[in-house]
Amino acid sequence: MSGKGSAYGQPAGDTDFRKKYDLEEYAAKAKEREAAEKEERKARWEAKMAGKKYYKPMDGTxxxxxxxxxxxxxxxxxxxxxxxxxxxxxxxxxxxxxxxxxxxxxxxxxxxxxxxxxxxxxxxxxxxxxxxxxxATAEEVRARIEALWEREQQRKREEVVSLAQRLEVRKEEEAREREERRRKRKEAEERKRQEREAAMKIKTEYGDDVRIEGEHDEDDMMAAMGFTGFGTTAKK
Structure with a gap:
């Protein structure tokens, strides 16, 4: 097989794999684009000289x-x-x-x-x-107004429902908070009652000499300050 041949029996060219371009077509497109850009530059310059702002011309589409x-x-x-x-x-x-x-x-x-x-x-x-x-036509304006009115009424109805729901939830939360405070108050009262009963039971079993926490604090403070009593002395 010849070195210049191909597997398909045809001679291989150096440019067979390259894409072919129509130079005349691309030249015409470039010329048309340059003409359009030149026309746009001219229109921009004329608008600037007239103190106006340039806008892209309309083509009817x-x-x-x-x-x-x-x-x-x-x-x-x-x-x-x-x-x-x-x-x-x-x-x-x-x-x-x-x-x-x-x-x-x-x-x-x-x-x-x-x-x-x-x-x-x-x-x-x-x-x-x-x-x-x-x-817009008169019918379209009326339809638009009716749609906006209906949307506003729907928003107000949703706000009323939401407000009622929020008030109901708040009432339930306040009821739970009051119940929790009542429960804690009862627990504190019950704990104090049990402490008093325990102290009285100890005092009953061991007599009056038993010191209960907090019972003689005032007497101890008076003794520490040097006051032993405010009794009177009888004159002879």
Missing amino acids: ETLTTARSATQDFSKLVGTTTLVPAGAGVGKRGRGAGFYCEACDLTFKDNLQWVEHTNSMQHQRNIGATGEVRK
Whole structure:
């Protein structure tokens, strides 16, 4: 078998495994992109000279702006770690440390800036919205008011139920606390009664000379101070 042949009987080329590119197609795409960028730079310059802000022109495929159906939960990001590319901390352009908008390729350092950006015309144009809101009909307004009223009434009913439940739980806790205090008071009284009965029993068995704890403390203190008694002496 010849050294230039292949296992399939065909000569092997040096570039058979490489992907073929249509140079003319890529050149046309590059030319079109350059023309679009040049047109955008011109439009930006004209808007700046006129004292206006440049927005991406509409192509007719945009939709009306609608309210966000979900809220952004920023609290779940507390304590998390995000890997960012080198040099991402400079400027807003590109992905960096903070709140990243993929549609506009911008990063914001706090949630207030991010919310303001999502409401801006720049962001609305980049996500394919016109920035205009459809005017609601009278029927839609009434339906919306009724839905909000029903939701408010449901919230009040839930609050009343919750308040009643909390009051009931608090009553049960107070009853248990009173019962616990009553039990401890009875135990203390019973312990003191038993101590008195034990002391009286010892005094009965051994006589009056038996010293009971705390019984003669006052006499001992008077003797320590030098007072033996306050009796009177009779005159002759």
